[in-house]
Amino acid sequence: MDFDKLEEVMRRLALEAGDIIMDIYNSDDFEVRSKSDESPVTEADEAADRHIHAGLKGAFPDTLIVTEEQAASHGSQAENFLIVDPLDGTKEFVKRRGDFTVNIAYVENGVPVRGVVYAPAKDRLFYTMDDGNSVEELGPFDKDEAGVLTPLKVRSPDNEALLVVASKSHRDAATDDYINRYNVADMKSAGSSLKLCLVASGEADLYPRLGRTMEWDTAAGDAVLRGAGGQMIRFDDHEPFTYGKERYENPFFIAYAPGVELKSA
Known part of the structure; x- marks a missing residue:
């Protein structure tokens, strides 16, 4: 290419x-x-x-x-x-x-x-x-x-005062329960792949997604995040997040700035 x-x-x-x-x-x-x-x-x-x-x-x-x-x-x-x-x-x-x-x-x-x-x-x-x-x-x-x-460069996170972003239209109790395991200084909501870009730009440290998404929803934002030093992993086992899956369906995931002390699923 x-x-x-x-x-x-x-x-x-x-x-x-x-x-x-x-x-x-x-x-x-x-x-x-x-x-x-x-x-x-x-x-x-x-x-x-x-x-x-x-x-x-x-x-x-x-x-x-x-x-x-x-x-x-x-x-x-x-x-x-x-x-x-x-x-x-x-x-x-x-x-x-x-x-x-x-x-x-x-x-x-x-x-x-x-x-x-x-x-x-x-x-x-x-x-x-x-x-x-x-x-x-x-x-x-x-x-x-x-x-x-x-x-763009991800922030160096403070685990005692994390910046978290979550979905505006698809947030649920399971997502809130997971976020509540962290020490959160600021919580914001955003729509679309902007959430991934907010982690990439240092405006957020953590974005958990416990809901259905497709690869076209995340691939571009994931590329931007990776190019800014961030990471995206599977929610259930913290394994690398990959693309080209059958029917292009995503598992739940976590996008974050390295240094965030991730909690288990």
Whole structure:
């Protein structure tokens, strides 16, 4: 894979998809339907998906593309593949709460090695550079040329005063019970893959997820987190978190900054 080209293509497509999404987000009304799993889907999901898929296919015609909105891709497997969630956090989008993202990642031998997470309603753009290190780009954004870049690095956590982030729409009693095992100085809620990026940027130390997710929900944020020195592991046994699983379904997980004294499941 040409990582220099990949960085340019993923960044540009994420920004372009963000424009498509925001045009619909700012409209007077938009249609919301339910998929077979009862999760919501909007015209913004589908329009952004079409744009990203076409762009990736044109740039990398020989690479498998797995995307949430194309069910046929969920049965395909490859050692190396691109994986897309064109609008992560659709519930936040529908409620006009702003915590939604465009996620594009490249997975190599089970590891998301490059990724971009763009939160267009919040003007936050996170991605891995061609060398694998993660940055946040400060807006306004030029699709053809990167602006001011801030290197991302996880925080050195204080286990007596941890910063924790959890899901805004999917938090439950089991998650709260697990978080309560830690000494928490500050607790925040966020939607979509922004939670992984908040750990990467040092705005949180710990993000436990005791709920269903798919690989397209997490791969881009995981890549950003890894490029900032963070880690993501399985919740049950603390083993490494891998990608390319059957049907692209995730187990429960913990994302964290090294130095957090993790509690057992």
